[in-house]
Amino acid sequence: MSDPFGSFxxxxxxxxxxxxxxxxxxxNPLTDVPKALYVGTGGNITMxxxxxxxDQVWKNVPSGAILPFRSEYIRATGTTAADILxxx
Numbered sequence: 248m249s250d251p252f253g254s255f256x257x258x259x260x261x262x263x264x265x266x267x268x269x270x271x272x273x274x275n276p277l278t279d280v281p282k283a284l285y286v287g288t289g290g291n292i293t294m295x296x297x298x299x300x301x302d303q304v305w306k307n308v309p310s311g312a313i314l315p316f317r318s319e320y321i322r323a324t325g326t327t328a329a330d331i332l333x334x335x
Contacts, residue, residue, distance in 0.1 A: 259282050259317070261282075263281075263282055263283065263334035263335055264335065265334075265335050266285065266332040266333065266334055266335070267281075267332065267333045267335065268330075268331070268332055268333075269284070269321050269331040269332065269333050271293075271321045271322055271323040271326045271331070272320075272321070272322070272323055273322050273323050273324050275320075276319050276320050277318065277319060277320065277321065277333060279333070279335060280297050280317050280318070280319055281317065281318065281333035281334050281335055282315070282317065282334050282335060283313055283314055283315045283316065283317075283334045284313070284314045284316060284318065284321075284331055284332065284333060284334065285311075285312070285313050285314075285331065285332040285334055286308050286309070286310065286311070286312045286313075286314065286328050286330070286331055287310060287311070287329065287330025287331065287332070288310055288328060288329040288330045289307070289308055289309045289310040289311075289312070289328055290307075290308065290326070290327030290328035290329065291304055291305065291306050291307070291308065291325060291326060291327045291328060292304070292305045292308055292314075292321065292326050292328045292331070293305075293321070293322040293324060293325030293326050294316070294318040294320055294321045294322060294326075295318065295319055295320040295322075296316060296317060296318055296319060297317045297318070297319050299319070302320070302322060302325075304325055308328050313334070
């Protein structure tokens with residue numbers, strides 16, 4: 248398979264090359280900090296960013312949204328959105 252962009256360096260603004268399903272958890276951080284999140288089924292998401300000191304509730308996130316947010320935690324409590332993918 249040819250990848251014409253294979254020689255370019257990866258950065259936070261580069262398109263993601265893999266997606267991993269997220270299971271929200273109240274105490275465990277994400278395994279890796281993603282570039283962004285994809286929300287399959289809309290709702291609220293309670294999360295904390297990589298450099299954050301407190302959780303924030305993102306309300307009414309629509310289905311199909313891509314959030315350019317580098318989250319460290321996606322909390323189960325307060326999260327009603329589902330089918331969330333971490334984009335790396």
